[in-house]
Amino acid sequence: QSALTQPASVSGSPGQSITISCTGTSSDVGDYKYVSWYQQHPDKAPRLMIYDVTNRPSGISNRFSGSKSGNTASLTISGLQAEDEADYYCSSYTTKTILFGPGTKVTVL
């Protein structure tokens, strides 16, 4: 069982915005700025979408944004598109180890 919690699923219609939460503790999400988010399409490798809470790697659409408040980090996808349908995982650094959330399945209605 993951030490980070995420909703199992989130859905939205094309063009809408959705937010995925990632809740940890004061020892991981709350204590470090090293929260990252990964997108995984079926049978594909994960892809970095957000790093260090709010930063987007080169090539990632600005429709993806990250934030954090206390022990909860969030990924927001605005202007939802069919290609955004995938699993999303948050990750947090904690002392000498890395935690992944259980993943959230995003469905575009």
Place this chain on the structure above:
Amino acid sequence: EVQLVQPGAEVKKPGESLRISCKGSGYRFTTYWITWVRQMPGKGLEWMGRIDPSDSYTIYSPSFQGHVSISTDKSTTTAYLQWSSLTASDTAMYFCARQSCTSSSCYFDFWGQGTLVTVSS
């Protein structure tokens, strides 16, 4: 272009040993850590451990400590994940990833395509 190349699949019997590889190219191999991630069928990502190729310093997740071994060969810019005795519960997809960590930043920016390990009698 940064690439991490893994073999596509391995099929083994219980009790057999296995070493899977992850060859890095397109960057200075000793500058970034390599991490290994397990994904069991239909499940989420699990961090197994990471290695610093510059000095082979390795940290394992408590969940995998003692069950797997991570190593690198700087001369061939390749990282390895090894089992001495496989069980059916090791059946999973295994990803390697480049881990970029500094005092102010930490994330996995490039991933291999994964190696599907199947352990079956």
